[in-house]
Amino acid sequence: NLILPGEDVVLPFPKACVGCPIEIPVDSPQLKEALTHSIGKLNAENNETYYFKIETVKRATSQVVAGVIYTIEFTARETECSKQSNTELTESCEPKKLGRSLNCNAKVYVVPWENQISSTVNCQPLTMISMMKRPPGFSPFRTVQVKETGKETTKHLRSCEYKGRPPKGRGRASV
Incomplete structure (x- = not known):
């Protein structure tokens, strides 16, 4: 019996990491609720006179726990809509051309079966x-x-x- 070396390389099957953060596309529809909640929290907690709107999403991950944790990095830009004349940020609020920009990191914890969403948003001037x-x-x-x-x-x-x-x-x- 002669054993010859094989020609095909057998690679190990990549193991799925259950519960690990997974990169998701920045334009994914599953981010919509988390982004809406993040910008709402940002606008509610800052003392600026104008609302901020998400300009670009740079990076996003999701992690399945007892619910889903979304970790999102985005930039937000100051809009033309003042908090005095508008009760909330709307789609028609356009970003100011020379408005302030913020670099933000958000963690959004979503538990859909309990209708619960909580988040933390930290921003720095860009x-x-x-x-x-x-x-x-x-x-x-x-x-x-x-x-x-x-x-x-x-x-x-x-x-x-x-x-x-x-x-x-x-x-x-x-x-």
Whole structure:
């Protein structure tokens, strides 16, 4: 009896992790209720004069426990709708072009058979970072990172700046 090596590679079957968080698409319909609850909580708990609206969902997971825990990362932007003239955020509330943006993390716990939803939402102001082009030939590094910090603007330059070519004859070995 001769045993020869096999040609096919057998990979182990991936085990399903019951109860582990699972990435879900950011446009998934199952997120609708969790997102609505998150933005409602954000608007109820902040002291801003205008409502915020979800601009983009960056990442989302769901985890089956005694119910479902949704963990969602999203950005919210200030809208044109003031809290004085509107009792709640509506679909017609448009985001302000230059409105404040918030980077938010939400955990929403949904127990559908008890009609129970609870959530925590934590947000931080989103600072604007943009890249500006330098004039050609200015530097081998063609971009400058500008970070807005409140009323001032801080420029972060890379430590390696172009200082021109070294003079001819220096730094080379003579033959």
